Amino acid sequence: MLKGTAVDIDIGTTYSCVGVFQHGKVEIIANDQGNRTTPSYVAFTDTERLIGDATKNQVAMNPTNTPDVKYWPFMVVNDAGRPKVQVEYKGETKSFYPEEVPSMVLTKIKEIAEAYLGNTATKYARTIAGLNVLRIISEPTAAATAYSLDKKVGAERKVLTFDLRGGTFDVPILTIEDGIFEVKSTAGDTHLGGEDFDNRIKHKKDISENKRAVRCLHTAYEHAKRTLSSSIQASIGIDSLYEGINFYMSSACARFEELNADLFHSTLDPIEKALQDAKLDKSKIHDIVLFGGSTHIPKIQKLLQDFINGKELNKSINPDEALAYGAAVQAAILSGDKSENVQELLLLDVSPLSLGIETAVWQPAWCAYSQVCEGERATTKDNNLLGKCELTGIPPAPCGVPQIEVTFDIDANGILNVSSVDKSTGKENKITITNDKGHLSKEDIECMVQEKLQGKINDEDKQKILAKCNKTINWLDKNQTVEKEEFEHQQEELEKVCNSIITNAGGMPGGMPGGFPDGGAPPSDGASSGPTIEEVD
CATH class of the missing domain: 2.60.34.10 (Substrate Binding Domain Of DNAk; Chain A, domain 1)
Incomplete structure (x- = not known):
């Protein structure tokens, strides 16, 4: 059983969410702005690195240095056959591997969870951000768990989950009976999501080369899209959008649906494939569950309901939080939670391809x-x-x-x-x-963790380490013939100072790299708060 609290992270293309299972129920954790989802945005300025809401608020002013996975207003460079994101950071040109950018988002989510839980021993998700991996679970797993806990399923039910998010679309079909989930099939489109709907807006001029204008328009249209999910009219107004042109438009819900008609209808193709692979007729589906922020769009809901012969859609769980909700339950199971609500849950997953x-x-x-x-x-x-x-x-x-x-x-x-x-x-x-072609090696990840660690140790702590090292060296110079126990005592004292600072900085405490007898890292007892380094898939 794990020590401490296990939380989950749903890291999405556009928004991320964190939850924890406590006192027999799931709590979705709000960030420092009071929002229950955090934008998956990172920005680099002349003075600092911004993550989450602060990043999205300045994206139009600083578009080149705001990596956004789906819509690329930044430079991508070739580094020995591998892509890297290039930005300006603190007056210098810096490049990052794609894996490093989401790790920065995860670091922010980690801080949100720690602020809520009041401890720094939280164990979850990815390595580069300084986190221990319990398990990486699929979206069908999280979806099925959320539905089952919410509905208290007993007799067998066949469930179609419709997961339309910012940048991806998935349609798993599951059977659920007495706490056992079996994924019968899964289909989808990894290049379809809410941002594709945003990008359908057009104007008389081609502004694609002006990154500020593109991001400014994209942000305004996203707000309009959200408004149109609950009302019939939305307005966009941007002063001096491009070449001194002021851009104003009023978009009706009908116009929005017209612009995206082909994309909306394309969501039905994966449903048909998933039904075919599961050898099920759509009339046999008991429930349709919505996941992902883009399922708020009324036209999407109507198309789906009409396709499944008018069956009511299950909206009992907030689509923005549903996957985090289910993953939090899985985290509780993995950490040994004894709550009756999470006992006897078992998932039988499926490979997406033959x-x-x-x-x-x-x-x-x-x-x-x-x-x-x-x-x-x-x-x-x-x-x-x-x-x-x-x-x-x-x-x-x-x-x-x-x-x-x-x-x-x-x-x-x-x-x-x-x-x-x-x-x-x-x-x-x-x-x-493990499908590690083109991915980071263990050595790459260790290097990134150490670089992150070095950036977090402040000058005062560096002076403490340096002073203790100098004191130890002076002692060694004057005590060459003492007993082995004396050497080991000095080693322990030095490690105590260094490991305390390293642990607080989010690093990996351990033995000294050399210079003392048996100076390697001590064996782990599983209770270390540092990251577990594993090959990333």
Whole structure:
């Protein structure tokens, strides 16, 4: 069981949310502005780095230095074949890996959770932000958990979850019975979301090269879109938008729906695919649950309701908070919460794409070579190659005689383990597929964590460490012949000062890197408040 409190984070393309399961119920944690969702925005200025609401408020004034994953008003540079975001920060040109920007958002969310919970031992989510990973759960998992806890499902129910967010769209179909969730199918579009609706606004002039104008218009239109979700008219007014032109428009709900008609209707295609994959008729669906901020749009709701033969939509959970709500329950389960509400919940997930193999036995070495692929095409060469598993020492046999048994095992974190066994000899080989191509290595992540740590230790603390180091060095110079215990005592005293400062800065306490007997980091007992370094998928 974990020590401390486990929280969850739903980090979205446009907004993020954090929740915690306490006293038998989920609490969505508000940020320092009182908002229950925080913009997934980061900005870099001449003096500081801004995250969340403060960033979005200044985005039109500082568009180039505000990375926004879906709509790119910033430079992307090639660094040894890998993309990096380039911005101006404190008077210098700095570049960051894509993984670093969301880690900054996570750092902000971590601070929000700590302020609410009143402790710094909170354990959750991602490594670069200085966090311990309990589990990365899929959106269907969170969706099913939120629905089940809200409805107290007993008898079997088939549930279609419609998750339309700022930049992505997912449609999982699940069956839920007595606390057991089984994902039957999932479909969607990773390039469709609320920001695509925002980008449909047009004017007589092409302003795409003016980043300030683009961001200013984009922000104004997002506000108008939200207004149109609850009223029939919205106005936009921007002074000196572009080349001295003042931009004013009044948009009716009907006009907004006309501009996005094709995008709205395209949300029905993944629903049909999900139903087909689950081998279900839409009449068999018991409930349709809405997730994601874009499901507030009335036209989206009407299209969905008409498609499912007029069935009422489930709106009992706030779509903006629903995934965080469900993930908070999963965090409680993982941390050993004994509340009756979270007992006996079990999720059986599904792989979004079909998995397959192609096996061949090669002479004269007599080795079996299995290629693991994912995709929906008929032949392996047309699908995505995930990895290769090789078996050697297979006895000679005619073509078609060797029997190779291949087993796929997907763990709770979505990691695929493949084992291959020759049934005649019992020889076995296993591989783990993590899809780390183009991602950060363990060394990259460790480097980023240390860079983040160095930036957080203030000058006063640096002086404390330096003074203690100098004092220890002076002692060593004068005490070369003392007993080993004396050396170890000095080492402990130095580590006590350094680790206290490092821990408060969000780093990883441990033994000294060298210079003392047995100077490596001590074994972990699982209670360290520093991050656990793992390969990122």
